[in-house]
Amino acid sequence: MSLNKTLTIAGSDTSGGAGIQADLKTFQEHGTYGMTALTTVVTMDPANHWAHNVHPLAIDTLKAQIDTALSTGISALKTGMLGSVEIIETAAQAIDRAETDKVVIDPVMVCKGEDEVLHPETVGAMQEHLLPRAMVVTPNLFEAWQLSGVGPIRTIDDMKAAAAKIVEMGAKSVVVKGGKQLDHDKAVDLFYDGDTFTLLEAEKADTSYNHGAGCTFAAAITANLANGLELNEAVSNAKEFVTSAIHHGWRLNEYVGPVMHGAHSRFGKVTINKETLNA
Numbered sequence: 001m002s003l004n005k006t007l008t009i010a011g012s013d014t015s016g017g018a019g020i021q022a023d024l025k026t027f028q029e030h031g032t033y034g035m036t037a038l039t040t041v042v043t044m045d046p047a048n049h050w051a052h053n054v055h056p057l058a059i060d061t062l063k064a065q066i067d068t069a070l071s072t073g074i075s076a077l078k079t080g081m082l083g084s085v086e087i088i089e090t091a092a093q094a095i096d097r098a099e100t101d102k103v104v105i106d107p108v109m110v111c112k113g114e115d116e117v118l119h120p121e122t123v124g125a126m127q128e129h130l131l132p133r134a135m136v137v138t139p140n141l142f143e144a145w146q147l148s149g150v151g152p153i154r155t156i157d158d159m160k161a162a163a164a165k166i167v168e169m170g171a172k173s174v175v176v177k178g179g180k181q182l183d184h185d186k187a188v189d190l191f192y193d194g195d196t197f198t199l200l201e202a203e204k205a206d207t208s209y210n211h212g213a214g215c216t217f218a219a220a221i222t223a224n225l226a227n228g229l230e231l232n233e234a235v236s237n238a239k240e241f242v243t244s245a246i247h248h249g250w251r252l253n254e255y256v257g258p259v260m261h262g263a264h265s266r267f268g269k270v271t272i273n274k275e276t277l278n279a
């Protein structure tokens with residue numbers, strides 16, 4: 001028996017909820033064989049209110065990991081926290097060498113609770129190098145604003161305008177995640193494949209234990225694509241998966257509450273609403 005191989009090019013979240021830890025747990029839940037290329041290691045300082053420290057790895061170390069993973073012939077890949085223009089360029093080269101067009105770009109710019117881009121110059125590099133290579137991009141509202149120039153995004157019409165712009169910039173499709181940020185009674189995401197706008201609506205969880213939700217969502221799409229699902233099905237199944245994970249988010253300590261990556265298989269399927277919108 002062989003498994004579909006999924007690669008994540010992303011940061012390590014030592015606390016285990018986001019980053020490659022979220023990706024691997026999610027890949028495992030979907031029955032794919034997860035592989036990793038770490039860009040950076042994020043640690044948290046227990047003596048200083050869990051302040052994040054970012055430890056970038058040498059670029060040659062990243063390249064060697066990519067070489068290792070690509071040599072196995074991967075089925076799908078995703079990118080997460082990249083952190084510098086050089087790393088973004090390296091990820092783009094990896095995508096060009098991968099023998100698959102199943103590429104999910106999670107344009108991680110900020111960690112939850114912060115609203116400043118980690119490195120502003122990386123936005124231009126993502127626009128130039130990653131959007132044209134993406135089968136699907138998964139920005140939250142802030143990231144969609146930064147990538148598209150359309151914003152601040154406050155309504156579903158704003159989400160549509162940003163999504164259209166991101167596809168115009170070269171992405172094959174995009175999911176703009178309204179999540180908790182959009183002022184709406186449901187957790188609403190907008191999927192646009194260049195043709196049709198589809199609203200994905202789930203029950204909103206009243207929780208702050210949602211660390212890793214974005215990574216988990218993008219990893220689930222990646223695994224679904226690797227397993228042969230059509231793009232729209234890969235996205236809506238991933239929305240069900242992450243909704244369950246968020247509704248079972250839990251308290252790791254006084255600073256962070258990760259999603260429960262395995263909730264979907266443990267507690268059963270949740271249902272979401274799908275609605276096609278007029279262009």
Ligand SMILES: Nc1ncnc2c1ncn2[C@@H]1O[C@H](COP(=O)(O)OP(=O)(O)O)[C@@H](O)[C@H]1O
Binds near residue numbers: 178203212213
């Ligand atoms: N409170 C919530 N209840 C249900 N779904 C949520 C909630 N917060 C976020 N989501 C969903 O989780 C997924 C990831 O979104 P989000 O957490 O906004 O991403 P990011 O981590 O990139 O900011 C999206 O499908 C979003 O709609």
Ligand SMILES: Cc1ncc(COP(=O)(O)O)c(C=O)c1O
Binds near residue numbers: 013110112210211214
């Ligand atoms: C390595 C890494 N990647 C990605 C993220 C983004 O996490 P989320 O999925 O909660 O947006 C974080 C946030 O802490 C992180 O540490």
